[in-house]
Amino acid sequence: MSVNADHVRRAALDSRAPIHDEVVAAGESWVGNILRGQVLRIVDLEGNQAVDTLFYNAHESDEHYSAVDTIRGQGNIYLTTGTKLRSNLGATLLTIIEDTCGRHDTLGGACSAESNTVRYALEARHMHSCRDSFLLALARRGHDLGKRDLPSNINFFMNVPVTSDGKLSFADGLSAPGRYVELRADMDVLVLISNCPQLNNPCNAYNPTPIQILTWAAG
Ligand SMILES: [Zn+2]
Secondary structure, three states: OOHHHHHHHHHHHHOOOOOEEEEEOOOOEEEEEEOOOOEEEEEEOOOOOOEEEEEEEOOEEEEEEOHHHHHHHHOOOOEOOOOEEEEOOOOEEEEEEEEOOOOEEOOOOOOOHHHHHHHOOHHHOOOOOHHHHHHHHHHHOOOOOOHHHOOOOEEEOOOOOEOOOOOEOOOOOOOOOOEEEEEEEOOOEEEEEEEOOOOOOHHHOOOOOOEEEEEEOOO
16 A cells, blocks of 8 residues: 555544544453454553454454464564464464554563563562463453463564574563554454553563554444
8 A cells, every 4th residue: 555545544544433442451451353344453552561462263263363374474573564464274364554663573472470480480470461361351251262272472562672693582662652553354353452461571661551442344
């Protein structure tokens, strides 16, 4: 899409009322369905917040987001405008159509009670984690998905640069208050979000903050 056409599309989107508009508090989760053609916008309201996210085929949850297929498909490890989020079956789940942050991670994974223990301290085991948030959110909504159904995820707004010798580093975010990422669903998808509660590394600037979720109808 040309820059001009993109401006026209965005202006058209902003002139229409969203069908869903919700603030997700720091450390909370969100589950929802986005139908084919609908647009999902995730806003980093205060900046430097990691938003751990998974997508599933809404009609067949065995088909889900695949970091490996996404990276291989685009030949790049970072996610940004133009990235097609691929499934484990090679289909496109969603496409990133707008990104005012510029880079999102899909290598760092989700924090868990286990990773809190290994990375930080035994005393960190009880702290809230994205993996537990995913499972709690699914259970609350009555979804029949468990630990085995959690593949490697996306960390929107999180900065995990890879060094020249291939090392992963968790760095200060590139995001800032109000930056957002916008995705168009290429099939009906189930969206699972953990607004990361992590207090022990710079992915949230040691201070988890709220995000905003907006969706627009197709067209
Ligand atoms: Zn987390």
